[in-house]
Amino acid sequence: MSTNIVQIENxxxxxxxxxxxxxxxxxxxxxxxFGLLGPNGSGKTTAINCxxxxxxxDKGVIRIFGEEMRPDNYQVKQQIxxxxxxxxxxxxxxxxxxxxxFCGLYVSDKxxxxxxxxxxxxxxxxNDYRKMRPKKLSGGLLRRLxxxxxxxxxxxxIIMDEPxxxxxxxxxxxxxxxxxxxxxxxxxxxxxxxxxxxxEQICTRIAIMDHGHVITSGxxxxxxxxxxxxxxxTIEAVPLxxxxxxxxxxxxxxxxxHYEEQVLTVxxxxxxxxxxxxxxxxxSQDIPFGQVSxxxxxxxxxxxxxxxxxxxx
Amino acid sequence: xxxxxxxxxxxxxxxxxxxxxxLIFPLLLGTMFYFAxxxxxxxxxxxxQVGIVKEEEPDTLFLMFLDQxxxxxxxxxxAQELSGTAALAKLENEEISGIYYVGKAPSLTVAANGxxxxxxxxxxxxxxxxxxxxxxxxRTHPSGLWKGIQKMLNQQEPIIQVxxxxxxxxxxxxxxxxxxxxxxxxxxxIGFGSAITLQANITALAxxxxxxxxxxxxxxxxxxxxxxxxxYFDVIVLLVYLRYILKLDFQGKIGPMLLISFFGSLIxxxxxxxxxxxxxxxxxxxxxxxxxxxMICSFLSGLMxxxxxxxxxxxxxxxxxxxxxxxxxxxxxCINVYDDLGRYYRNLITLAVMSVVLVAAxxxxxxxxxxxxx
Numbered sequence: 241m242s243t244n245i246v247q248i249e250n251x252x253x254x255x256x257x258x259x260x261x262x263x264x265x266x267x268x269x270x271x272x273x274f275g276l277l278g279p280n281g282s283g284k285t286t287a288i289n290c291x292x293x294x295x296x297x298d299k300g301v302i303r304i305f306g307e308e309m310r311p312d313n314y315q316v317k318q319q320i321x322x323x324x325x326x327x328x329x330x331x332x333x334x335x336x337x338x339x340x341x342f343c344g345l346y347v348s349d350k351x352x353x354x355x356x357x358x359x360x361x362x363x364x365x366x367n368d369y370r371k372m373r374p375k376k377l378s379g380g381l382l383r384r385l386x387x388x389x390x391x392x393x394x395x396x397x398i399i400m401d402e403p404x405x406x407x408x409x410x411x412x413x414x415x416x417x418x419x420x421x422x423x424x425x426x427x428x429x430x431x432x433x434x435x436x437x438x439x440e441q442i443c444t445r446i447a448i449m450d451h452g453h454v455i456t457s458g459x460x461x462x463x464x465x466x467x468x469x470x471x472x473x474t475i476e477a478v479p480l481x482x483x484x485x486x487x488x489x490x491x492x493x494x495x496x497x498h499y500e501e502q503v504l505t506v507x508x509x510x511x512x513x514x515x516x517x518x519x520x521x522x523x524s525q526d527i528p529f530g531q532v533s534x535x536x537x538x539x540x541x542x543x544x545x546x547x548x549x550x551x552x553x
Numbered sequence: 554x555x556x557x558x559x560x561x562x563x564x565x566x567x568x569x570x571x572x573x574x575x576l577i578f579p580l581l582l583g584t585m586f587y588f589a590x591x592x593x594x595x596x597x598x599x600x601x602q603v604g605i606v607k608e609e610e611p612d613t614l615f616l617m618f619l620d621q622x623x624x625x626x627x628x629x630x631x632a633q634e635l636s637g638t639a640a641l642a643k644l645e646n647e648e649i650s651g652i653y654y655v656g657k658a659p660s661l662t663v664a665a666n667g668x669x670x671x672x673x674x675x676x677x678x679x680x681x682x683x684x685x686x687x688x689x690x691x692r693t694h695p696s697g698l699w700k701g702i703q704k705m706l707n708q709q710e711p712i713i714q715v716x717x718x719x720x721x722x723x724x725x726x727x728x729x730x731x732x733x734x735x736x737x738x739x740x741x742x743i744g745f746g747s748a749i750t751l752q753a754n755i756t757a758l759a760x761x762x763x764x765x766x767x768x769x770x771x772x773x774x775x776x777x778x779x780x781x782x783x784x785y786f787d788v789i790v791l792l793v794y795l796r797y798i799l800k801l802d803f804q805g806k807i808g809p810m811l812l813i814s815f816f817g818s819l820i821x822x823x824x825x826x827x828x829x830x831x832x833x834x835x836x837x838x839x840x841x842x843x844x845x846x847x848m849i850c851s852f853l854s855g856l857m858x859x860x861x862x863x864x865x866x867x868x869x870x871x872x873x874x875x876x877x878x879x880x881x882x883x884x885x886x887c888i889n890v891y892d893d894l895g896r897y898y899r900n901l902i903t904l905a906v907m908s909v910v911l912v913a914a915x916x917x918x919x920x921x922x923x924x925x926x927x
Contacts, residue, residue, distance in 0.1 A: 255926055289760075289927055292764045293764075293923050294753050294760055294763060294764065294923060294924060294927055295923060295924060295925075295926070295927055296923040296924065296925055311763075311923050314766035314768070315766070317764060317765060317766040318766040320764065322761060322764050324757050324760060324761060325757075326757035327757070328756075328757035328758045328760065328761040329758070330560075330564050330758065332563065332564045332565075332567035332568050333560065333563065333564060333567075337560065337563065340560075341556075341560045342761065342765075344556040344557070344560070345557075345762065345765035345766070345767045346765060346766060346767075348556070350556075389761070390761075
């Protein structure tokens with residue numbers, strides 16, 4: 241049976257009249273890659289800062305490894321690694337020195353630290369850049385250094401707050417692969433992002449946040465089952481009359497359609513042959529059409545159906 | 554702890570802003586002071602050119618006296634024998650400052666008022682006084698005549714300046730002591746930088762450090778020590794530069810001077826850490842505060858006006874007892890001028906106590922590890 245290593249109960253954080261966290265409840269089990277997904281300003285980073293005792297909160301309880309999290313709970317802090325949204329390294333130190341410095345805040349044994357630093361450099365593939373200063377690194381390499389500084393001491397729990405912001409796709413993939421590898425090595429990961437593709441790719445369980453509280457959570461499959469949308473069909477360059485649109489609306493399993501600038505988007509419940517039925521209709525009416533695509537529901541669809549807005553709004 | 558100090562020091566040394574200005578600016582200012590008034594006491598007056606016009610029955614004793622004045626090594630006057638017309642022409646052309654007409658009673662003719670003319674008048678007055686003395690001796694003790702003449706010819710400075718402690722009496726060193734005090738206080742910029750990197754609500758770097766299991770006091774102390782070492786190094790470089798390269802009149806022992814610099818650097822860094830730890834003020838405001846503190850303290854200790862410290866002492870002596878720059882420069886005075894060890898140690902103890910209080914206050918301000926907002 242898995243153990244909850246992070247428990248958050250009724251967490252409330254206010255900035256004056258603004259409620260940043262509104263009775264937030266979270267349980268994260270050991271071994272998970274737990275995704276906190278939500279649009280900017282939904283409270284993800286505030287939740288993380290409260291978890292780390294960087295921020296005071298108005299109400300609620302945070303337990304990590306079964307102990308109440310406090311600023312002076314150094315035993316708990318010893319087992320946490322943090323990768324912040326903003327790159328937090330010393331510009332004056334080299335890649336190696338930065339990792340060594342931060343690892344030294346957790347590990348005092350010099351020999352052990354040296355091994356750990358070397359492992360972190362290898363893990364993040366920074367070996368060729370070990371003597372370079374951060375200012376000479378590209379955005380992707382800088383993010384990898386930021387991660388190396390947070391994970392070098394091999395923490396049991398790693399908290400990553402939007403670690404791939406402003407990173408090129410190649411570096412992003414490397415980072416995501418690295419996170420999965422860390423999880424395989426035994427670390428529990430809390431991963432916040434507003435990139436739903438990333439969360440879908442690596443997280444074993446996801447909580448979707450909006451307005452400071454969790455609106456739903458579960459595995460990605462569970463989340464997708466919660467919504468009506470089973471398939472989204474998009475057809476481009478298709479000239480349709482109002483009568484045609486009315487006909488399409490009556491096709492089996494179609495529950496929503498959108499038509500703008502000759503692009504038709506049809507949302508269907510999870511049944512088979514939706515696309516064939518739609519194409520058959522267009523052929524029967526002798527209507528020409530361009531590119532056709534069919535997509536299974538995404539987390540964005542989940543968010544859209546629950547909140548009525550896009551994740552990236 | 555050593556790990557932290559090592560890297561904190563490395564970060565500061567590699568940071569241009571914390572390395573360059575606290576080190577280079579005092580050196581530049583010291584060089585400027587040196588050229589402005591470093592050698593003011595050695596400044597010599599030009600030898601006064603004077604013409605001699607012999608008249609009938611010249612006073613040979615006065616001619617001997619002038620000859621002695623010219624050749625005694627002081628180069629106070631340079632006399633040349635001229636005809637009356639030539640002498641007047643030269644006086645008109647300002648080639649000479651005066652003419653001694655040497656007859657039965659020597660007289661002086663000048664064409665202007667000024668220091669050279671005053672010197673020539675002094676020489677003549679001095680001779681006449683001496684001559685009168687000799688006449689007196691002839692009348693009363695003729696046997697001591699030769700001795701009296703010798704004494705008169707080998708005139709010495711009537712006043713010799715001496716230091717109470719037997720050390721320097723150069724008044725301009727006050728500027729350099731104030732400069733060293735200012736350099737010590739410049740450590741506040743290094744300390745300020747350290748305090749900023751310890752507050753999670755200001756930088757992401759500080760946030761990362763605050764979530765580690767390293768105790769906050771350890772983080773503060775390691776920053777304090779690294780900042781102090783760098784600040785102390787800057788002061789030592791300045792001290793060495795002033796004493797051994799500019800060869801200024803610092804005659805006290807180097808050990809006590811290093812000790813003053815030690816406590817001076819400590820107070821400088823402590824002020825920076827304390828101001829850096831203060832509340833929610835913007836970084837620019839805090840920089841303004843430490844700049845203001847360092848400059849006002851230095852000003853009151855005599856950096857811009859060497860009488861300022863005395864003015865403060867007369868009107869508000871308490872300020873001199875708590876102004877770190879005044880305490881530092883006063884400690885330098887104690888070993889280089891007064892030889893007052895009691896006062897020297899009192900200054901050092903005051904600096905040490907103030908440093909401890911400021912660091913403790915900084916810890917109390919920064920130790921709060923959770924913030925209302927980040």
